[in-house]
Amino acid sequence: AMIGKGEHRHFMLKEIFEQPEVVSNALNTMLNPADRTITLPKLPFDLASIKRVRIIACGTSYYAGSVAKYWIEKLARLPVEVDIASEFRYRCPPMEADGLAIMISQSGETADTLAALRYCREHGQRTLSLVNVPESTIARESEGVLQTMAGPEIGVASTKAFTTQLTVLACLAIGMGRATGALSADQEADICRSLSEIPARIAEVLRHDDEIRIIAQGIAEARDVLYLGRGTSYPIALEGALKLKEISYIHAEAYAAGELKHGPIALIDDSVPVIVICPTDELYEKTASNVQEVVARGGRVVFFSDAEGIRRVSTKLFSSMALPCVDPVVAPILYAIPVQLLAYHVAVAKGTDVDQPRNLAKSVTVE
Numbered sequence: 615a616m617i618g619k620g621e622h623r624h625f626m627l628k629e630i631f632e633q634p635e636v637v638s639n640a641l642n643t644m645l646n647p648a649d650r651t652i653t654l655p656k657l658p659f660d661l662a663s664i665k666r667v668r669i670i671a672c673g674t675s676y677y678a679g680s681v682a683k684y685w686i687e688k689l690a691r692l693p694v695e696v697d698i699a700s701e702f703r704y705r706c707p708p709m710e711a712d713g714l715a716i717m718i719s720q721s722g723e724t725a726d727t728l729a730a731l732r733y734c735r736e737h738g739q740r741t742l743s744l745v746n747v748p749e750s751t752i753a754r755e756s757e758g759v760l761q762t763m764a765g766p767e768i769g770v771a772s773t774k775a776f777t778t779q780l781t782v783l784a785c786l787a788i789g790m791g792r793a794t795g796a797l798s799a800d801q802e803a804d805i806c807r808s809l810s811e812i813p814a815r816i817a818e819v820l821r822h823d824d825e826i827r828i829i830a831q832g833i834a835e836a837r838d839v840l841y842l843g844r845g846t847s848y849p850i851a852l853e854g855a856l857k858l859k860e861i862s863y864i865h866a867e868a869y870a871a872g873e874l875k876h877g878p879i880a881l882i883d884d885s886v887p888v889i890v891i892c893p894t895d896e897l898y899e900k901t902a903s904n905v906q907e908v909v910a911r912g913g914r915v916v917f918f919s920d921a922e923g924i925r926r927v928s929t930k931l932f933s934s935m936a937l938p939c940v941d942p943v944v945a946p947i948l949y950a951i952p953v954q955l956l957a958y959h960v961a962v963a964k965g966t967d968v969d970q971p972r973n974l975a976k977s978v979t980v981e
């Protein structure tokens with residue numbers, strides 16, 4: 615069937631606004647709201663036998679995998695490595711037994727990710743893929759398949775595929791935590807409650823679209839933009855910088871906030887907007903002190919946090935936006951939304967071709 619943009623000006627905006635619904639669809643595949651448990655689909659191997667995890671992907675899917683590393687390490691207490699597929703495949707890494715390789719791919723056709731999957735199979739790993747296209751090559755060649763349920767994604771810059779990947783990966787991390795015994799039933803119930811509320815929280819953030827559009831006006835003229843975050847907010851910063859580069863052609867870079875003093879702080883002056891992803895989690899104070907360092911050097915900080923987090927910042931922010939306060943475990947799913955909208959509105963302000971950015975392809979099936 616023909617897919618239209620509906621009332622929206624671009625596919626990207628339509629897909630951003632579909633996120634409450636598609637994240638809910640992704641949750642419905644695994645979350646039982648009544649007893650607040652996760653039921654993973656039947657897999658052709660026993661998760662309890664897995665001793666280590668390797669996540670392999672490209673682009674936005676790689677950043678979803680980077681968030682999942684924090685989740686699986688925290689909730690399942692298994693060691694996780696994340697690899698860019700094009701690096702992994704030529705490194706010929708040694709792989710021990712009892713390893714699970716997770717491939718993440720919206721299209722399920724990315725050449726480097728497919729080659730990495732084949733390598734992992736040949737080297738005795740159990741394989742699980744997370745795809746948005748169930749009839750894709752990567753899905754067909756993997757032992758286990760999880761689906762993101764985002765529906766067709768037309769905009770070249772990935773949005774709803776990313777948040778549904780995160781949603782499914784959070785459920786997978788919970789399921790693995792239960793399998794390894796690292797996660798108690800009470801902890802599972804708590805995170806499940808927070809997850810089940812995420813679609814409504816995303817809808818709340820989307821109602822602040824106008825606020826983000828105004829923030830975007832102050833960024834459209836910048837030559838360089840920095841993104842900072844710690845913990846799971848670090849991959850969200852990376853994804854935010856990628857979105858901005860992809861569709862607005864502004865040079866953007868993300869740093870783990872703790873790395874600021876090891877180089878990027880030299881770039882800061884009043885011409886560089888610094889986007890900070892900072893939910894009130896156990897790392898909040900550390901990121902907030904990095905914000906002070908940026909402000910002291912004249913940097914224009916755009917601060918994404920919750921009302922409490924914004925109140926606690928004592929220096930002068932250039933702008934800020936208060937997101938709903940959520941369980942820090944699920945925060946990266948929510949904080950993905952403002953960085954998508956920010957990139958979108960900057961691109962619209964610059965007049966670029968949002969849905970078909972220059973030089974980019976939706977799916978890269980050649981090397």
Ligand code: G6P
Nearest residue numbers: 673674675719720721724772975
């Ligand atoms: C291309 C797309 C990106 C995407 C990446 C990986 O570069 O433009 O949006 O994140 O491929 O694609 P995949 O389908 O494997 O997730």
